[in-house]
Amino acid sequence: VQLQASGGGLVQAGGSLRLSCAASGRTFSTYVMGWFRQAPEKEREFVAAISWNGFATYYADSVKGRFTISRDNNKNTMYLQMNSLKPEDTAVFYCAAAPGLVRRWGTSDEYGYWGQGTLVTVSS
Numbered sequence: 001v002q003l004q005a006s007g008g009g010l011v012q013a014g015g016s017l018r019l020s021c022a023a024s025g026r027t028f029s030t031y032v033m034g035w036f037r038q039a040p041e042k043e044r045e046f047v048a049a050i051s052w053n054g055f056a057t058y059y060a061d062s063v064k065g066r067f068t069i070s071r072d073n074n075k076n077t078m079y080l081q082m083n084s085l086k087p088e089d090t091a092v093f094y095c096a097a098a099p100g101l102v103r104r105w106g107t108s109d110e111y112g113y114w115g116q117g118t119l120v121t122v123s124s
Contacts, residue, residue: 001025001113005095008118011085015122019080021095021115029053029073032098034111035080037091037120046106047093048080058105063089085122092117 007019021033034049048069049058057069068081078095096111104110 001027001031001097001099003095003097003113003115005093005115005118008093008120010121010123013085013087013122013124015085016081016083017085017120019082019093019095019118019120021078021080023076023078023097025076027099028076028097030099031113032102032105032110033069033071033078034096034098034105035069035078035093036096036108036111037089037093038117039088039091042091044094044108046108049105050078060106082120085120087122087124090120090122092119 002024004022030052035047036044037047038044046060050069054071066084071078094117095115097113098111102110
């Protein structure tokens with residue numbers, strides 16, 4: 001599967017952005033999907049994940065209550081609605097897909113397919 005992330009940009013603190021991740025292929029609906037991010041000079045970190053049917057979601061503590069992950073399997077697209085953005089949210093955001101059984105949703109090694117990343121910059 002090929003993934004294409006979009007929707008990043010520059011926003012002021014307290015603002016909102018919605019990221020999208022468009023997937024190719026007919027197996028999108030079978031994958032656990034996730035968002036990760038990497039800030040300058042920092043390790044890539046988990047942001048959020050969603051089950052194949054959208055019924056289960058999982059968030060990093062740092063974004064709980066502010067970010068919402070969702071998916072539309074009819075459109076082969078996953079979303080990340082980001083509200084109340086903070087300067088520390090500035091990072092390149094990556095979408096990822098995990099085929100098969102996923103035991104550790106927050107672990108990047110579980111995801112076999114990655115998009116190219118979209119930059120989110122939050123100004124103070």
